[in-house]
Amino acid sequence: xxxxxxxxxxxxxxxxxxxxxxxxxxxxxxxxxxxxxxxxxxxxxxxxxxxxxxxxxxxxxxxxxxxxxxxxxxxxxxxxxxxxxxxxxxxxxxxxxxxxxxxxxxxxxxxxxxxxxxxxxxxxxxxxxxxxxxxxxxxxxxxxxxxxxxxxxxxxxxxxxxxxxxxxxxxxxxxxxxxxxxxxxxxxxxxxxxxxxxxxxxxxxxxxxxxxxxxxxxxxxxxxxxxxxxxxxxxxxxxxxxxxxxxxxxxxxxxxxxxxxxxxxxxxxxxxxxxxxxxxxxxxxxxxxxxxxxxxxxxxxxxxxxxxxxxxxxxxxxxxxxxxxxxxxxxxxxxxxxxxxxxxxxxxxxxxxxxxx
Numbered sequence: 134x135x136x137x138x139x140x141x142x143x144x145x146x147x148x149x150x151x152x153x154x155x156x157x158x159x160x161x162x163x164x165x166x167x168x169x170x171x172x173x174x175x176x177x178x179x180x181x182x183x184x185x186x187x188x189x190x191x192x193x194x195x196x197x198x199x200x201x202x203x204x205x206x207x208x209x210x211x212x213x214x215x216x217x218x219x220x221x222x223x224x225x226x227x228x229x230x231x232x233x234x235x236x237x238x239x240x241x242x243x244x245x246x247x248x249x250x251x252x253x254x255x256x257x258x259x260x261x262x263x264x265x266x267x268x269x270x271x272x273x274x275x276x277x278x279x280x281x282x283x284x285x286x287x288x289x290x291x292x293x294x295x296x297x298x299x300x301x302x303x304x305x306x307x308x309x310x311x312x313x314x315x316x317x318x319x320x321x322x323x324x325x326x327x328x329x330x331x332x333x334x335x336x337x338x339x340x341x342x343x344x345x346x347x348x349x350x351x352x353x354x355x356x357x358x359x360x361x362x363x364x365x366x367x368x369x370x371x372x373x374x375x376x377x378x379x380x381x382x383x384x385x386x387x388x389x390x391x392x393x394x395x396x397x398x399x400x401x402x403x404x405x406x407x408x409x410x411x412x413x414x415x416x417x418x419x420x421x422x423x424x425x426x427x428x429x430x431x432x433x434x435x436x437x438x439x440x441x442x443x444x445x446x447x448x449x450x451x452x453x454x455x456x457x458x459x460x461x462x463x464x465x466x467x468x469x470x471x472x473x474x475x476x477x478x479x480x481x482x483x484x485x486x487x488x489x490x
Contacts (some may be wrong), residue, residue, distance in 0.1 A: 150176035150337060153199070155207055158338060161185055161265060162289065167194040169223060171412060172453070175299065178223045181208055181291055183284060187263035189214035190237070191282055191291045192334055193227035201227045205234045210457040214262050216269075217241040218293025219279040220248050224334060242271065242278040254280060267291075270324070274314025275302050281321075281327065290321070290328035296345065298336030301352060303453055304460040307477060311460035312467060315353060321346050353461075356442070360461050361485075363441040364471065368431040368484050432474070432482025435459055455479075 148156040150170040167178040178194040182204065188211045194200055204227075205212065212235040217225045220241070225248040228239045230443070232251075240260055241250040254260065256271035266285040273279055275294045282291040294302050295317060304311050321328070330344040339345050435455050443454045459479050465471040466483075475481045 150179070152177045153203065155182075155203075158332070159287070159289065161287075162284070162332070163207065164332070164338075165200070165207065166432055167197060167200045167223075167227075169195050169197065173303070173452070174223050177298070177333070177335070179334055179336075180204055180227075181332060182212070183267070184211070184262045184265040186211065187265075188212045188269060189216055189260060189262045189265060190231065191216045191267070192218050192224045193231045195223050196226040196230055198230070201234065203388040204231055208413055210235070212222060212237045213238045214260055216254075216260055216280075216282055217250065218281065218291070218295075218334060219247040219276040221276060221294065222247070224293065242269075242280050245278065270320070272317035272320065273310065274317045275304055275309055277308050277310070277313075279317070283324070288326055288329040290324075290330070290342065291332045293334040296331055296339075296349060297323075297333040298339050299490060300336070301349065301457075303456055305456035306460050306463055306479075309456070309460055311353075311368060311457070315350065315464075318346055318350050318353075330408045356457075357461050357465065359442050360438070360458065360465065361470065364433055364462075364483060365439050367433045367441070369407070386400060413448050420437075432484050434482055435462070435479060 145390055148158070148164075150156075150164070150166045152166045152170065154166070156164045158164055161184055163182040165180045165182065166176055167180060169177045180191060180194050180200070181191040183189050183191065184395045184433070186404055188203060188208050190208070190212055193204060193215055212231070215228050215237045218241075219225065220243075223345055225241070225245075228241075228248060228250070231237065232239050238252060239248075239250045240252040240254050241248060242254055244250060244253070252260075254269040256269060258269045260267045260269065260282070267282040268281060268285055270281040270290075271279075272281050272295045279295055281293060281295055283289070284291070296302070303309070304314050329340070331339040331342050331345060333339070416429060435458055439451050439455050439458060440448075442458055443451055446454050456479075462473065462483050463476045466473050466476045470486055471483055473481050473483045
């Protein structure tokens with residue numbers, strides 16, 4: 134059943150996201166959209182005011198005075214808690230100003246520049262105000278400190294940037310991690326009781342959470358297969374950037390670029406690289422260097438792949454999409470499907486592991 138069917142005419146769950154216009158979505162839940170529309174934020178950041186006699190604000194948003202004062206005015210002296218989903222500039226900075234105006238306690242997963250919460254929350258912790266309880270759910274991936282909040286009893290899940298309406302989220306390394314993001318999506322399918330609705334950090338609320346979450350997981354898996362296919366195909370073309378293996382006896386088979394290619398971003402020593410397999414560096418014993426299949430030495434950059442992998446996305450957004458492509462490649466490197474000179478460097482080169490293409 135659609136949630137709108139059980140609420141009175143005084144509430145409009147489908148009210149448009151218009152900055153500066155408070156929308157009473159459900160009893161005890163008001164959305165206020167910040168005036169920061171854009172490519173990354175959609176109509177703007179959603180701040181949520183939750184409760185009745187005492188209130189908690191989820192994601193006060195960017196530090197825009199007009200928005201923060203509007204939140205305080207709507208609260209009418211009842212705001213006692215401020216909960217932040219994550220540290221990004223469109224979600225957290227207003228917490229300090231709103232706290233000064235209201236005296237409210239701030240809460241989040243960790244401290245970071247621009248956000249110093251009074252209380253640190255762990256997975257499962259409860260943030261209570263009179264008449265409402267929020268349970269923190271740790272969902273790293275979009276950022277390392279990301280929390281979702283479940284309104285206990287109502288089963289409304291405030292998702293921040295873990296899920297948003299109308300778009301997939303950007304996962305930008307190194308703070309963002311695609312493997313953790315996928316794990317966090319699957320976690321939402323295991324929550325009991327399950328969420329009845331998703332209230333995101335950007336865009337309209339969404340019903341049928343299990344369907345939404347499953348579709349995002351499927352989309353990410355399909356994108357990853359497109360990455361794999363593109364990497365296999367492009368790494369075998371003459372246009373692929375060539376990698377070479379040093380033949381000097383004292384180099385231990387380390388991977389390097391040709392002298393006319395720019396160096397990667399890894400500033401560690403060669404010895405450090407050989408002892409950090411999670412960097413994605415394939416170290417080949419000297420005796421085996423000559424037997425490596427030539428196809429495996431064709432390095433592909435993110436810029437080489439972006440048009441192929443994101444052909445369904447407008448080219449104007451490729452500068453943003455390349456971060457998620459990087460995140461997918463890092464995940465695939467951690468899983469052993471892909472190799473890289475330095476998976477923590479965005480400008481590095483990538484190639485398929487093994488001969489499985």
